[in-house]
Amino acid sequence: MTKSPQTQDRVQVQPPQTPRKNLNWYWRLFATGLAFCTFGIGGLFMALTIFPAMMLVLRDRAKRRKYAQLVICRGFRLFVWMLRRLGVANVETEDIQRLRDAKGCLIVANHPTLIDVVVIVAQLDHCQCVVKHQLFRNPFLFGVVRAAGFIRNDDNPENLIVEARRHLRSGANIMIFPEGTRTPINQIMGKLQRGVANIAIETQADLIPVVVHCNHETLKKGVPWYRIPPSKICYRLEVGYPLLFNDITDPNLPRAKQARAITRLIKDYILDRLSNDFAGNRT
Secondary structure, eight states: OOOOHHHHHHHHTOOOOOOOOOHHHHHHHHHHHHHHHHHHHHHHHIIIIIHHHHHHHOOOHHHHHHHHHHHHHHHHHHHHHHHHHHTSEEEEEESTHHHHHOOSOEEEEOOOSTTHHHHHHTTOSOOEEEEOGGGGGOTTTHHHHHHHTOEETTSOHHHHHHHHHHHHHTTOOEEEOTTSSOOBTTOSSOOOOSHHHHHHHHHTOOEEEEEEEESSOTTSBTOOTTOOOSSOEEEEEEEOOOBOHHHHOOTTSOHHHHHHHHHHHHHHHHHHHHTTOOGGGOO
16 A cells, blocks of 8 residues: 555654664763762862861961862872773863963863863862852862862952952962853853953953863753763863963953953854864764
């Protein structure tokens, strides 16, 4: 019997079948869960053992924070190594020495996934960070962010500027995500906040741009950790030349226009390098 046109249409519009999950997919699911559990337990271990010991041995607060950041950077580096060994993710870097040589700069980066701060800080020995205030209540990470002296993103704007200026003058770099949170799914980059621009204007600090490339939309905002991509996650950190403060702003402009100009510059810089990097356009 010949099928009717309606039947043929129904057959044609059937959705494609979901690819069958293979053994490698299930292994990466297990390995991802194992890695995140290890990360949380490791943070709790440091908060309960290493950092309290530092408080007893190192009385100088600034020196204690410096060594705490060194421990954190080494811990993050171990975590990235673990991801690579388990076959979950790879991290490649481009011109990373520019980041390591920077002193007293604002490190600005896009924020496509949950572990961007980890993969960036893992490349360094010391780094100050502006982090979400929720981390100060996280049972696994509150001890880590407090010991390192990380800056809360919900702090009073004046206090935030004072803290940032103090760290920058000491030669420390401060990493901050202009988006303020992870990039939403199906977007190249979220809306930028003006916090970075305001800090830069008040401190006249140079900017070090870091573009985080990722081949999947995994771990974006709204994507649970167990939604494993079809292949291994690959990160590439692209570090640009320093953006000198005196070159990117016009002191004759009103402060609000300076902030808008710097924010627009950061947005255009990152989007230009992500133009062919949108995970939604890749298989």
